[in-house]
Amino acid sequence: MRTRLWLELSAFVVLAAVVVLLPRFVSDFRARELAIVGMYFIALLGLSVLTGFSGQISLGNGAFMAIGGYTTAILSVDGFYGHQVRDLWTIPIAGVVAGIAGLVVGLPALRLSGLYLALITFGIAVSFPQLPKEFDHFLGGTTGKILNLAKPPFGLSTTANNWIYYLTWGIALVLLVAAWLLVRGKTGRAFKAIRDSEVAAVSSGISLGRYKTLAFGISAFYAGVAGSLYAIANAYVNPDVFPIILSVYLVVGLAVGGLDSLFGMIAGAALIYFLQNHADTVARWLNHLPALSLDPQKPGIPSVVFGIVLIAVMVLLPTGVGGLVRRLFGPLTTRLYTRS
Amino acid sequence: MRVFVVCAAVAVMAVASAGARPVATPGVSSDEIHIGSSVPLSGEAAIAGNVARGIDAYFKYVNDKGGVLGRKLTYTYLDDGYDPGRAVNNTIRLIQQEQVFAVFSSLGTNNNLAVRKLLNDAKVPQLYVSSGATTFGRDYKKYPWTIGYIPPYSEEGEIYGRYVVKNIKKAKIAVLYQNDDYGRDLLAGMKRGLGKKAKSIVASVGYDPTSSDVQPQVTQLKASKANVLMVFAFGKFSLQAFNAVSRLGWKPQIFVNDVSSAASLMAIVPQKAANGSISIVFGKDPASPQWANDKGVKLFQSILRKYGNGASSRDLKDGYFTAGMATAYTLVNTLKKAGKNLTRQSLMNAATHLTERGNPFVLPGIVIHTTPTSRFPITQVRLQRWSKGAWRTFGPLVSAKPG
């Protein structure tokens, strides 16, 4: 048990060090890309709490990201009673608004389980992009809302991309610690109890209603923060910025990361970002294998690559990267009992 | 908590920051000009991405003939899958990583709207936008680095409206339109063209692009007993509309908007419904026998064959490639006009003082013309009618310059 704690702490320190130093070694544009990976990471942390730890499948967290993104957009463009809000301060507000939406969604979710829950949350992901189109006066329709470009505050002399990177990963590290403390504490134990057996949890006195909705609220808060950052980075929101497939990709990232492995979520985030945006690079790597000839410019190749890699990763690592890490480090952290 | 995060981030950044210094004129060197686009190469609108392939072929042709005032053209086009979020990412990548001189002919109304502000803020030309949304030519005071190219949708709608007033007695008009700015732009233009006869519109129904089929909408429109149908629908929805009209046994005079009028699309709908349809056109349609012996079309095909990177025989008849070459021709002209001392400002000056005649890929007689306060390069079109499997133009050049 203690060994495990030390391992996780050192992993965190390594991560923090990498985060701080990485921009020195990569291009400015790459820093921006890594920032977006960070945003996915934040959203996946929330999803891990919900699905990995409390066992409730959600295929709708893209909608919570959208709520966060739109909150930021509306506050910074239209302002609050005419007063434009600085993009930075909208982040926590966006998280809270999304979190409240999550609590609301959590209520009917109490009655549903398993794949019924998954498909209803998927229904939310499907329905949400329609709302800005219907209420286009307030939400901007398909034209969307255009924000001011992100600028480093207090006149700091750094590039906009580096600013977004540090902002995102700063928040990500803080939220990682928060999630870690949460799952190790009383709430986390309640979540795990519910995940493993609801009936047993209830008979131990855990209030299903309270904890299950709380899990939704937390995961929505995280997604909202991620969405808010995404809106700031892109300086633009419209229904296509948070499409239906985003919710699916989040679950993909969750599975690749390894459901209840918080650190694994980094791998999940990296995978969904790079497969979407750098399928051409992956295609070129795969071309080195014999008998494969994938011209990245041909239509459909990016999807083919994404699909093949995804299937391969899931077949080879059914419990995700987190599961793999646990298997590798498991012997270190379990006491071996010998019987003579 | 939040304050702590920000302070931590600031302290860390003080250690690590080293901002990039801007280059004199990015994308231009003594022997090269680097141009970039973001277009759909995958997804729903992938065929429209052929515009970029046409541009690419034309640039290679120009390079072989010595380039532009001694500089070769390098063209980078990225796939955005018609997704504005990816268009933003691509455009930022083009200006920051690829360091292009100008962003040119990016495709899609929402995509271009998404990047317009960031390009203008960065003072990068957003040239010859591949979208007919009226705002790109109209709102230059706020966005001086942006300029459109193809005839704006509001003008197109207005031309249809005027035609109906002039040529169709007792018209009762039904409109099927896509429920976003593109469809509504067309509808608004048409109402303007009808003027006092705006009451001729007996039914108008919008559809959402997430629909799977527009038959219910067409059924509703038919019930209004209209004798004219405006199809302001995109791609497959336009196809489905023709299908539905045919299946319901309805025979209105159909007007189909330019974006959905590609010959390859018109050829696969029930011809009973398609025959007699009217649309507008500004380029020479390589699929039409009308231009079979035209020098401009022959030039287009020879360029595509030689530089088109494996163009198929179907591509040689694809109007999207021609549209791309037309735009590329205008850009090359603009670059020449901007002179040897090439800066982004001199480029915009050239683009807003343009008078181009003799573009081989557009209809004869069209003058591509801009002034700093009139930023719609192409406003002249001809009406065309579909019959016997091809489009044929009729009547003189018409224009309805948008306000």
Place this chain on the structure above:
Amino acid sequence: MPIAAFTWTEFAQQLAAGIREGAIYAGLALAIVIIYRSTRVINFAQGEMATFTTFIAWSLMNQGLTFWEAFPIVLAIAFTGGVVIERTLIRPVENAPVLTIVIITVGLALLLNGLMSLIWGGANQQFHGPFSTRTIDVGGVPISVQDIGIVAVSVLLVALLALFFRFTKLGLGMRAAAVNRDSSRLVGVRVSWMFALGWGIATVLGAVAGMMIAPVVFLDPNMMQTILLYAFAAAVLGGLDSPVGAVVGGILLGVTITLLGRYVGFIGSTLKLPAALLLILVLLLVRPGGLFGKVAVRRV
């Protein structure tokens, strides 16, 4: 904008269109339910598999075959394809968490979509269905022959499947394997092959749905994406483990969405699906297993 006046003729036509839409959702929803019942997996690739097989039919017809000549060939290919996919992709990971398998189907969907663009291009294609595009007079209302044909084929297919499940040994075996794997094994049912059979049948259902709808909406790689969403909704509405529910749910959903979109002003085209999903959610709160489904027993 003003809603056009109500006429009985138009209502009948909208109803017919709704039933036809619903028949397509029913076919796909049935495929989803069959796979769910046997392997407990939601197959996200169901739509793409249907489109893929439809493209194969299209290719065959381009080579000169008529629709009815290509039809049995495509069904055979679809069946084989479904079985092969189950054997190679699903079986090896059957002990993995359900979520992992679902993600594999997502990967499969992406792969198939990309392959379709690669092999046949992304442009819309015309698909010549077996039914003429004439209209016939049904009680004074012009109804499309195509719509009637699509519904007829769907009804026939569902009836055949019902007979298969009810009266054949194989069908009984599939039903047994879905309900209780271990007991079925004990009585000699080859459970693993029953699952493969389920995937084969599901793929055939998808292929038929694809070939029925392609003449109406035009064939392109993304043809089934929106329809798949409606099919999920229909499957949930009817109850994920009820084939009857899938069919009823599909038709009910098709009719409701079409009529809601047409006759309820503020819903229109944009909010059709969200409105339908909201109604389904309300229903699920009252009956958590859908119309015909059973809620799983929770074991301690």
